[in-house]
Every structure is written in C-alpha cells, then in structure tokens.
Amino acid sequence: MNGNPRLVFSDIAVCNLKRKPFRAGGLIFLVALLSFVLFGGSLIAFSLFNGTDGLSKRLGADILIVPQGYDQKVEGILLRGEPSAFYMDAEWLGRIADVEGVRAVSPQLLIASLNADCCSMPIQLIGFDRETDFVVEPWIRTALPGALSDGEIVVGGAITGKVGDRLKFFEREYRIAAKMDNTGTGFDASVFMNMDAARRAADDFVAMGGSLTIPADAVSSLIVMVDKDYTADGVSRRMNEDFDYGNSGIVVVSAKKIVNNVSGNLRVLVTFVALLAALLWVLSVAVLAIVFSVMLNERKREFGILRALGITRKRLVKLVFLESGIVSLVGSVAGVFLAALLILPFRSYIHEAVRMPYMQPSIGQFILLVAASLLLSFAVGPLASLLSSRRIRRGDAYAVIREGEL
Amino acid sequence: MILEARAISKEYRRGDTTFFAVDRASLSIAKGEFVCIVGRSGSGKSTLLSMLAGLLTPDAGAVLFDGRDCALLGDEAISRLRNTRLGYIMQGYSVLPNFTVLQNVILPHVLFKREDDPYEKALALLDRVGIRPLADQYPARLSGGELRRVSVARALLPSPDLLLADEPTGDLDAESAAAIMRLFAEIAAAGTAVLMVTHDTEATKGVDRVLTMRSGRLAED
Numbered sequence: 351m352n353g354n355p356r357l358v359f360s361d362i363a364v365c366n367l368k369r370k371p372f373r374a375g376g377l378i379f380l381v382a383l384l385s386f387v388l389f390g391g392s393l394i395a396f397s398l399f400n401g402t403d404g405l406s407k408r409l410g411a412d413i414l415i416v417p418q419g420y421d422q423k424v425e426g427i428l429l430r431g432e433p434s435a436f437y438m439d440a441e442w443l444g445r446i447a448d449v450e451g452v453r454a455v456s457p458q459l460l461i462a463s464l465n466a467d468c469c470s471m472p473i474q475l476i477g478f479d480r481e482t483d484f485v486v487e488p489w490i491r492t493a494l495p496g497a498l499s500d501g502e503i504v505v506g507g508a509i510t511g512k513v514g515d516r517l518k519f520f521e522r523e524y525r526i527a528a529k530m531d532n533t534g535t536g537f538d539a540s541v542f543m544n545m546d547a548a549r550r551a552a553d554d555f556v557a558m559g560g561s562l563t564i565p566a567d568a569v570s571s572l573i574v575m576v577d578k579d580y581t582a583d584g585v586s587r588r589m590n591e592d593f594d595y596g597n598s599g600i601v602v603v604s605a606k607k608i609v610n611n612v613s614g615n616l617r618v619l620v621t622f623v624a625l626l627a628a629l630l631w632v633l634s635v636a637v638l639a640i641v642f643s644v645m646l647n648e649r650k651r652e653f654g655i656l657r658a659l660g661i662t663r664k665r666l667v668k669l670v671f672l673e674s675g676i677v678s679l680v681g682s683v684a685g686v687f688l689a690a691l692l693i694l695p696f697r698s699y700i701h702e703a704v705r706m707p708y709m710q711p712s713i714g715q716f717i718l719l720v721a722a723s724l725l726l727s728f729a730v731g732p733l734a735s736l737l738s739s740r741r742i743r744r745g746d747a748y749a750v751i752r753e754g755e756l
Numbered sequence: 757m758i759l760e761a762r763a764i765s766k767e768y769r770r771g772d773t774t775f776f777a778v779d780r781a782s783l784s785i786a787k788g789e790f791v792c793i794v795g796r797s798g799s800g801k802s803t804l805l806s807m808l809a810g811l812l813t814p815d816a817g818a819v820l821f822d823g824r825d826c827a828l829l830g831d832e833a834i835s836r837l838r839n840t841r842l843g844y845i846m847q848g849y850s851v852l853p854n855f856t857v858l859q860n861v862i863l864p865h866v867l868f869k870r871e872d873d874p875y876e877k878a879l880a881l882l883d884r885v886g887i888r889p890l891a892d893q894y895p896a897r898l899s900g901g902e903l904r905r906v907s908v909a910r911a912l913l914p915s916p917d918l919l920l921a922d923e924p925t926g927d928l929d930a931e932s933a934a935a936i937m938r939l940f941a942e943i944a945a946a947g948t949a950v951l952m953v954t955h956d957t958e959a960t961k962g963v964d965r966v967l968t969m970r971s972g973r974l975a976e977d
C-alpha cells in the first residue's frame with residue numbers, strides 16, 4: 351500500500367520530502383556539511399584551548415634551563431611529546447640556585463627510549479629528583495605517597511598499561527607505580543622515574559649501542575620556580591646577565607613564553623576556523639534561500655491548489671517552514687553526529703597532526719558545543735524559508751495558481 | 757441564496773491597455789440549483805469562478821456567500837469557508853503529485869481540525885467516480901480523465917453547499933462525462949448548488965439554468 355491514508359497536517363510536509371528524495375537529500379547534505387564544519391571545527395578548537403590551558407597548569411615551572419641549542423627541543427617535549435636526550439654540567443644546579451629571586455631548582459634527566467614494546471614510537475623517559483621536584487611531584491603525590499624505587503615508573507596518560515603492569519626499556523623491566531591523567535600535553539607520552547633509575551637507563555642505552563653517553567654527574571635540564579616577589583622575566587634577565595648570554599652554554603627559557611607562543615598560534619587557527627564557519631553559514635543560508643526560491647516558484651501551482659482547498663496563508667507558510675525545518679533538523683543532527691564520530695575516537699591522530707596540546711572537552715562543554723552547533727545550523731533552513739517565501743505570504747491565490755500553470 | 761455576485765469586475769492589463777476580463781457580472785444561485793456557464797475561450801469564465809471562490813479579489817462589486825460579504829472576511833474565515841462549504845474544481849490539473857489518489861481526496865480534511873474520519877467517505881466517492889481501484893496510485897501514473905475524477909471526488913469530500921466546477925468534463929469520453937453530469941445532478945438534487953463551466957452544449961440540456969459569458973459580460977440565455 352502506497353502512502354498513509356490517515357494523513358495529519360505535518361504529513362503533508364513529510365510526503366513532499368519523501369516523494370522528492372533526491373532534492374531533500376541534497377538539501378540535507380548541505381545542512382549536514384555546515385553542521386559538520388561548525389561542530390567539528392569548534393570541537394577541535396575547544397580541545398586545543400583545553401590543551402593549552404592544561405599545559406600552563408601542568409608546566410608548574412616558571413623557567414627552564416637547557417643546554418644551548420636545545421630550547422626548541424624542550425618545546426617539542428612539552429607540547430608534542432617528541433623525545434630528546436641532551437645534557438649539561440650538573441654544577442649549573444648550584445649556580446642557578448644562587449641567582450637572586452630563585453626559590454627552587456630541580457634537575458631532570460631526559461632520555462629518549464628506543465621503540466619500547468608498550469608504544470608504537472620512541473617515548474620520553476624523564477628522571478626527576480623527588481627531593482627537590484615541584485612539577486611532577488604534586489601530580490603523583492596522592493597516587494604514590496611512598497618512595498619511587500629504582501624499578502618503578504610513573505607513566506603519562508597516553509602510555510598503554512595500568513598500575514602494576516610491567517614495561518621494558520632498554521631490556522630492563524619497570525613496574526608501573528602510578529598513572530597520570532591525560533593532559534593533552536607532551537607529558538602524556540612521558541615516563542617518569544627517579545634520578546638513579548634514569549642514570550642507569552642512560553647506561554643501558556649506551557650498552558645497547560646508543561649514541562649519546564651522558565656523564566655520571568650531568569643533568570639534562572633544570573626547572574626553576576621564582577620567588578613570589580620576583581617576576582619570571584626579571585629573573586630570566588638576571589640569569590642571562592650573570593651567565594654571559596650566548597656564550598655560557600645554557601639557554602634560559604621562559605615557560606610563559608612557550609605557553610604564549612602556543613596560544614598565539616591557537617588564536618590564528620581559531621580565527622581561521624571561525625571565519626570559515628561563518629562564511630559557510632552565510633553561504634548555506636544563501637544557497638538554501640536560492641534553492642527554496644526556485645523550488646517555491648516551481649511549486650506555485652501546488653501551493654495555489656492547497657489555497658483553493660482552504661489552507662490558510664498562515665498554515666501554508668507553516669508548511670513551508672515545516673519542510674525546511676525537517677531538512678534542517680535532519681541535516682544538523684547528521685552533521686554533528688558524523689563529526690563526533692570522526693573526531694572523538696581519533697584524538698591522538700589529530701593531536702599529532704596539529705602538533706599542539708590537545709585535550710577533548712568535558713561532558714558539560716561537549717553538550718554545550720553540540721547544542722550551539724545544532725542551533726546555528728538548524729537556523730539555516732527556516733531563515734532561508736523566511737527569505738524566499740515572501741511571494742506566498744502575500745498576493746491573490748489565483749495569481750499564484752495561474753503563474754504556476756505556465 | 758447560497759451565492760450571490762453583485763456587479764463584480766476584474767480588470768487586467770495587456771501591454772499598454774487595460775481590459776475587463778469580467779465586467780460587472782451579477783448572478784445568484786440558490787441551494788440545490790444546477791447552473792451552467794458557457795462562453796468562448798478567453799471570455800472570462802475562469803476569472804469569474806476564481807472570484808466566486810474567494811481566490812481572487814474583485815476590483816469592484818461584491819461576492820456574498822450565504823448572505824455574508826466575502827470581502828469582509830479575513831483569510832482564516834474565508835479559508836475555512838472554502839475548506840468546509842465549498843468544492844472548487846479548477847481548470848486544468850489540480851491533483852498534488854506527492855500524494856496518492858486517496859491522500860489527495862482526504863487532503864482538504866487535514867487542513868482544518870475535524871473529528872470525523874474521512875476514510876470511508878473518500879473511498880465511497882472514489883467508487884462513485886469510478887476510480888476506486890486507483891486509490892493507492894500516485895498521480896503520475898493516471899490518465900488525464902482519471903486525474904479529473906480525482907479532483908471531482910476531492911471537491912465533494914466536505915459535502916459542500918456550493919460546487920464550482922471549471923470544465924470538469926474537459927478530457928473525459930462521452931460516457932464518463934455523462935456519469936459526472938449525473939453525479940452533479942444527484943448532488944444538486946441533494947441540496948448542493950452547482951455552478952459549472954462547460955463547452956459541452958450537450959451537457960447543458962438537463963440543467964436548471966444556462967448563463968452565457970461574452971467578453972466579460974454575463975447574460976442569462
């Protein structure tokens with residue numbers, strides 16, 4: 351049996367769409383494309399904002415001291431989890447601690463693992479000093495109140511394995527003592543161990559044919575916390591003056607500058623995405639308005655007949671809005687759904703592709719984003735109807751019927 | 757009088773000049789009366805009918821339906837009137853392509869809220885015009901004569917007080933046309949006023965009155 355004989359008013363719109371599946375499908379596709387870009391773009395932008403936010407919270411240090419030439423590498427470690435290994439003389443520890451305005455200094459030893467069986471790519475091993483550390487410590491203190499023995503590690507959120515599992519680096523097994531939450535930063539792909547364990551790992555690395563021999567008393571970087579009466583910029587400047595900037599063999603890196611660089615890049619990206627979305631929105635309204643105009647013109651006789659059958663002007667307009675509303679709703683939901691399906695499970699690929707801290711929004715933010723995207727893209731259909739339906743909202747019905755005949 | 761037209765006119769523009777498609781036409785039809793309008797092509801018959809149906813506003817004069825001046829009714833009231841008390845079969849095809857034959861017939865019923873179920877009545881009407889087997893077909897598959905009969909069934913669904921029919925037998929064979937005429941005569945006998953435009957002089961034989969339209973002027977034969 352064709353069609354439902356027990357019609358209700360809204361079925362008129364549904365029938366009209368169903369019987370023109372190609373036309374309806376095309377319009378739905380257009381709206382879906384819009385909501386896909388709106389939602390997908392804002393989801394990625396939001397994740398990037400979250401990541402940057404997480405970075406500035408996680409960084410903890412005000413200043414980083416690294417060997418000259420490695421200031422770019424340290425950004426790679428922090429932002430993207432690109433492993434590096436380098437070192438400098440440990441005597442810098444004392445010299446930095448003596449600089450006016452420095453409240454705390456802690457050494458770190460960085461080793462890049464070879465391909466480990468836990469992970470598809472090399473990861474960053476970070477040796478830290480539990481006595482003086484103020485960056486990693488706060489995050490693991492609750493999870494790990496006791497000491498971190500030489501055979502134990504703390505892993506970032508992106509490392510496969512749970513507490514109690516064993517991971518192998520340079521042929522030596524380590525037990526996962528704690529696992530950190532995901533932050534969207536390079537820390538997620540890092541493994542933390544105590545200083546002694548890290549030195550032993552560096553030796554293991556050499557024993558396996560590694561190319562970088564780290565002397566026994568060397569450190570890779572120093573993290574610095576500034577006294578609250580001093581600014582990080584001021585202390586950095588003093589360090590550069592004290593240690594003959596450019597010839598000392600070290601670089602003073604401002605942590606704030608790293609974050610600022612990231613948020614600067616982010617702002618450009620977000621502006622670009624926002625512009626693109628706005629353009630697409632206007633374009634969608636315009637295209638739909640034109641398509642609807644053409645359609646209404648072609649359907650004049652149909653509308654004239656409905657008028658002759660006694661549909662009021664108001665309900666005819668309602669019918670037109672109902673049709674565009676259905677198109678808009680189906681398209682919006684499909685677009686948002688598809689974007690979520692494509693973006694949510696592939697966050698690590700996106701993280702790699704954008705090379706910036708990336709952290710997906712919380713449930714609350716997510717719902718807000720969905721609602722905003724749906725609303726914006728849903729508005730397109732009725733708005734286009736409003737722009738194109740002027741002709742049927744006034745004038746004699748008979749004129750419309752006559753025009754429709756020709 | 758169910759319908760009364762008092763000197764209604766419609767002026768159209770053609771190039772630089774204007775002319776009256778309908779020129780001070782007056783008529784009145786009582787309940788149960790069967791009236792035909794004949795006239796040459798272009799004489800203004802369809803224009804007159806659309807004004808009587810309230811789809812076109814006359815430039816002058818007044819249309820009274822059941823004693824009420826249509827010009828004074830708002831869109832809601834005139835639409836309801838068209839929907840519930842008037843059957844209008846327009847010239848040419850007026851079947852909606854996206855609905856089945858049965859859905860087309862039921863369509864007027866869903867435009868205003870009603871309690872009763874039109875289903876049985878619609879099927880009975882399709883039976884009466886002889887196309888019940890086509891109830892579930894879409895119009896694209898129907899012949900011209902079958903489409904015409906769908907419009908007839910649809911116009912009769914609300915049991916209208918007045919039926920306006922613009923060449924309803926245009927593309928029907930003699931036998932089908934005669935059947936439609938019999939149907940109209942029957943509903944007229946049951947109390948519906950019928951005003952029909954036709955070119956078929958044979959068809960006008962049994963009706964109560966025949967009016968002739970000439971260049972917009974309406975005259976009783």
Ligand SMILES: Nc1ncnc2c1ncn2[C@@H]1O[C@H](COP(=O)(O)OP(=O)(O)OP(=O)(O)O)[C@@H](O)[C@H]1O
Binds near residue numbers: 768777
């Ligand atoms: N919108 C319009 N603008 C200008 N002229 C029009 C318009 N509509 C109709 N006309 C003219 O008005 C006259 C009457 O048209 P109408 O359709 O009423 O004729 P008719 O008697 O129904 O003809 P037919 O028997 O061929 O259907 C015609 O000459 C037609 O060209």
Ligand SMILES: [Mg+2]
Binds near residue numbers: 801802803847922
């Ligand atoms: Mg005509």
